[in-house]
Amino acid sequence: MHMTDPAHWIARYNTVRERSLALAAPLSDEDCGAQSMPDASPIKWHLAHTTWFFETFILERMEADFAPFHPAFRVLFNSYYNGIGEKHPRPQRGLLTRPGLAEVKAYRANVDVRMARLFAGELPAPQREQLEMLVTLGLEHEQQHQELMLTDVKHLLAQNPLHPAYVARAAAPAGLAVAAAGGAAPEWVAFDGGLTEIGHAGNGFCFDNELPRHRQYVAPFALASRLVSNGEYLAFIEAGGYQTPSLWLAEGWDWVCTQGVRKPMYWQQDEASGRWSEFTLFGMLPLDPESPATHLSLFEADAYAHWRGARLPTEGEWEFAAQQLAVETGELHPAAARVGAASASGTAPAGGLLQMFGHCWQWTSSSYAPYPGYETAPGALGEYNGKFMLNQYVLRGSSCVTPAGHARASYRNFFPAGARWQFTGIRLARR
Amino acid sequence: MHMTDPAHWIARYNTVRERSLALAAPLSDEDCGAQSMPDASPIKWHLAHTTWFFETFILERMEADFAPFHPAFRVLFNSYYNGIGEKHPRPQRGLLTRPGLAEVKAYRANVDVRMARLFAGELPAPQREQLEMLVTLGLEHEQQHQELMLTDVKHLLAQNPLHPAYVARAAAPAGLAVAAAGGAAPEWVAFDGGLTEIGHAGNGFCFDNELPRHRQYVAPFALASRLVSNGEYLAFIEAGGYQTPSLWLAEGWDWVCTQGVRKPMYWQQDEASGRWSEFTLFGMLPLDPESPATHLSLFEADAYAHWRGARLPTEGEWEFAAQQLAVETGELHPAAARVGAASASGTAPAGGLLQMFGHCWQWTSSSYAPYPGYETAPGALGEYNGKFMLNQYVLRGSSCVTPAGHARASYRNFFPAGARWQFTGIRLARR
């Protein structure tokens, strides 16, 4: 975090910011403007909102002669910060055909220039420290939206009967789809537990919801060595899992019945042949039985675990295991844990845990709640995490579309139990 | 109708077809792709669907070696023809970012070439007659969608807090907004009525819902010489019209209460000054008190009439009056009645009716129902009109965005009582 050299900051800033544009590059203006459901946002909106974050929380506070790029953007691209003021209604983000994509790109360029100027300028030490803190937060925030850009555009393209691909598989960078785990059966990896500490440690960046690090007693438990695969999940379907109420939470069974759910979100079965395929960012592909099953709700994850006579891990168990593993292997030490899609997946130490990061976010049974002693930041930035700590459940790890270096062992992702458009999967636990 | 010369047909076809593209010209690709509500469609969808109409109802039947431009388009761009098969769900038209606008334009060009080839080719007389009938229908259909393109894009732009204009007023062609009527107070123009004939007469084109011409007894009545103006409607608002249940139909009062309606759809009042403005295709403009009030529901039209101690005309009265006027002036004779926005509006014969065409569609109290002896065409084209004859109300005349030459005295437009996004206004009637 001690990168006092402005050039370093500018480089780091630009690297993250450019990746957002790169993610939009394969898409048409129309693709970038559409919104497929209230939970998802248009790509263009992501590009603008991440820029708004820097303009509102940094430039507006620290720029000497601040003037907004466009006064209406303060409302248009405010996501959920009541402390900032009015917000354009979330379900209507897809109706904002103006500003057009080109104007949003101009907005990005303008803010980037002003940010560079701010980096390069003279600032008293406390303000520079605050700048660095806010820029770090803004870049981590942008990385979160980079993941959402991919899950949101996948959801949009999936609504189209033409099944268009985001990119051709051959031309794609690594990490846009879950990768096969090999056919080996999973093992149970046992942990002793005990009175341990959970939460972020060290000086690196973390979100406020990872703090404070605190004591937690964890009883002995075991985790499956890898994620549940498509083939394994298919066996659940074929055994009538979606027709067996005793496997489901009451709310989950309601969800199955009222929405007619019979399979993971992007699976499709050919009526004639019975063959399964799966919609991916590369278009429709045959279902790979060895890849981790993904785009599952917590309801499905819990029912599957029940069917297997197992359960989902708590977030404390998951983090404890990740810490242990890191101590053994050095791989998940907080400073080193920023593993992206390409690493920490294919191989593991003997008896170790595979696919902890870079494949699917892993549902836990833990509701998203403040850690003991949790405090929100003052002002509008205090709305970043805390106000969402209700009726959501924690996911741990990271997914194939999480930016490299973004996740860590203490990272807490969270979604409502019925959410399926993220890359969400299952790691089983038991006593 | 007897234009047997292929060149004439091709010219007429191209004129109408090119106008659709011209209407889309001021818009970005993003503008063309968005859908602001289930009732409205994206511009791109209109461009594709009108093309689909020619491909499906003409080329598929008459082209020797018919092959679809794209097999999926048959479903994607089918509006409501169950006889054709599956339809893409209407509320999701805005999610079809593929095919892109460029591909839809290529689709149009392809079908246009094939249509020209069909015109130019040899056909037995009965088939040529059928071709001419279907092409005429297809072009009238496209003109209906041209009006919808403008009302739909107006609705889309109105959702945007930036209030973007479709075109600058200075650069606009005539007829994209209602024009002032002059300050003169309206007069009552009396008609004797009697046993008359209603419905289309003559050899010109009409839709099946205008047939058969049939007898109807019309009691003596009077119509207001012009439409209700903004200034007059504002007086209704200021007199508490939206707070007085006795003025409203029961369903209208529910609509006012549950939707919190207090003014016409595109009006806006500045809180500080109390001044009214109106969103138009030219952006937000000060409200012109002398222009016809428009974008009103039947509920509002009926309540306003009630407040004035008057009522709405029946469609029979309206058509009777239009016929009488035509006899007097020669202006509205069925063969000559194809008056567009620019005519039949500014002036009228002494004691005559102004603003019958080219300003606002005029709500009648008549539910949309089949004329006695009405018959639908066989096959899927029979779904064009007949199946909508329930819980909708007839509007007569035409609006400022109706293509020139499209409407006539017997023309029956229809919408549900709560619809407001069309250019709909009020002509009062009384005994």
Added chain:
Amino acid sequence: MHMTDPAHWIARYNTVRERSLALAAPLSDEDCGAQSMPDASPIKWHLAHTTWFFETFILERMEADFAPFHPAFRVLFNSYYNGIGEKHPRPQRGLLTRPGLAEVKAYRANVDVRMARLFAGELPAPQREQLEMLVTLGLEHEQQHQELMLTDVKHLLAQNPLHPAYVARAAAPAGLAVAAAGGAAPEWVAFDGGLTEIGHAGNGFCFDNELPRHRQYVAPFALASRLVSNGEYLAFIEAGGYQTPSLWLAEGWDWVCTQGVRKPMYWQQDEASGRWSEFTLFGMLPLDPESPATHLSLFEADAYAHWRGARLPTEGEWEFAAQQLAVETGELHPAAARVGAASASGTAPAGGLLQMFGHCWQWTSSSYAPYPGYETAPGALGEYNGKFMLNQYVLRGSSCVTPAGHARASYRNFFPAGARWQFTGIRLARR
């Protein structure tokens, strides 16, 4: 109508009033309190509201020392009269466990005593005339609610898996179910039509919506001699009527699809045997193929007619035919037309129309609209009919549960196109 003798008025008043209580007699207090859907009201509410009508529109205006039985009842039992003031929300009528049934009966008794006192007292001629007019309206109003009491309780009992009977068939008065028509095939009865008069004539009572009598041109037409039978409607089901979109109005097809409609409201098919039964006021009975099909929506009536190559009559045609028949037979002359369930049904003049009254209300294709020159009464009573003249369709005739003497040839019943809980059936028409 000239019954100036108070004793006559009291007797007539008591006869109607007592019948309401008699209808409630077979029911428990619990039966009388429940509300099965917002469109239906509890029996207790009907008993109170009809009493409220006399108290509010007569006693409050004409009683010397008026004091309400209970001040809160003015709101609790106001159905829809905004002119009277606040109303208890319709969907919550079933939650009013207080006042209890006994107190509502005490309310009835109290109002009846006060009404008798008013009849017996001295009144100036104009006030007496007004009294007689209002009492007549109040009794006709109560008869309308007597029909609703039976259709509403039928709907309530039908929700109960125990299929309880309202009364045992053996113990029932005549007229609680549609009666068989005999197996004879229906005939087409032709009418010349012409420039005729429609609407109530003569001095007898009618509702304001039957006025003014006015000229209407009716083209030649024919009506089926009897209603469509269960057996005939079953053939429509078995021919796939509910699976054939081309038979249905667009809104009807939506209704079929979204609500999964496959049969009339109270029909039930045994899965094992395939046998059909029908829930009636006598409980569940085998379906009688010769009885008129009933509890059908306008959507179903229209689709059935379409399937048969016929159509529904307009209300003008229906009334014209009823008038003609009356001239021939003397049976339907307005003064004599108060035929109840027991008459005008089993037999008819040669070539005549059967089942015009006393079986099922007959859907027409006419939307419920004001007659030319229609005027509502001043004050709250003006809300009786006029404000409902939108998005509803007229039914003619009367049903097996219409009180004897209530209906007539000019009577206009009306419901939305999807309503099925009334005894509604089909009489076909054609040119």
Added chain:
Amino acid sequence: MHMTDPAHWIARYNTVRERSLALAAPLSDEDCGAQSMPDASPIKWHLAHTTWFFETFILERMEADFAPFHPAFRVLFNSYYNGIGEKHPRPQRGLLTRPGLAEVKAYRANVDVRMARLFAGELPAPQREQLEMLVTLGLEHEQQHQELMLTDVKHLLAQNPLHPAYVARAAAPAGLAVAAAGGAAPEWVAFDGGLTEIGHAGNGFCFDNELPRHRQYVAPFALASRLVSNGEYLAFIEAGGYQTPSLWLAEGWDWVCTQGVRKPMYWQQDEASGRWSEFTLFGMLPLDPESPATHLSLFEADAYAHWRGARLPTEGEWEFAAQQLAVETGELHPAAARVGAASASGTAPAGGLLQMFGHCWQWTSSSYAPYPGYETAPGALGEYNGKFMLNQYVLRGSSCVTPAGHARASYRNFFPAGARWQFTGIRLARR
């Protein structure tokens, strides 16, 4: 628990069963039949369902010549046990006017006789043990429904504009309303925490969700010595609490805005005087500023705590404190903790906690989740608790309408965050 004498069992059984009938005694048949919302059930349904529990889970398994009282009741009165089979839809419980209340009472009497016979008969030891276990569960279950009977009837009566009382205050048994706490300001009672044990201990009855007792680390914390009072909550309202988004969870703020919440569920403010009153089981009463505020959602509890700079306790903290207190005073020892409404409330040891039991259930910040090692019973009874462990939050203590002897320190009540019709209140916590 070792009451092998049948007479003891019969007496205990009868005591609980008779109380259910006693609770219904002040109500009319109509009161007992109505259902005010899907979450609440009719009194009659509670009386039948608690009987169904004994018939289905005991008599059906253990009665020699079992025959159901009525075969349809198995479905009608099944609440949520998929393992038993079909269920009558919950929102339609209020439409079951048959069986009537008298028949349901006959059902109760019949099952009571059969239960007494079972108690009195000979049974092998393992079966007798199972019988005693199931009867205990059945009686605890009935006590839970006794509380619901009172909260549900309160909700029903509150919908009635007449504001009827369940009973007159003078005639009421103790414990139907929260009692004043005295004017003393609350104190903070501090606890050291540490590695403790949570969950039921000892041989007494508990529900499966209180097991297994397990270790939990609890950091030091403090609890308010009494519940938040009406007067204190009123200050929150007057300070604009319901208009300040920064105090609320995101979902809570949505709830406030979409439902227009401005005050606790049963509070009412007189427009003229500004005086507050509160609907109670005794009818509408002036708001007592010293009584605990109740009928609050978790959203409101959390926002209030936020406003006070405090927070809600976790369930671990609450139970830890209750255990500590019991050790000091002997009053809340798990074996002795069956304190009802009348005790443990008025007085407390110096520095102790008041109103832990018998006033309001106290929202915690803990989501309802299985304890580590939690296991559900086999068969349908396994559905009793476990399947509801999602999107609900734990409440601790007991309320003024909880039956005496029902609650204890380890008892876990649970409701969704928006539920308000239970007697739910606020105890503040802080570090």
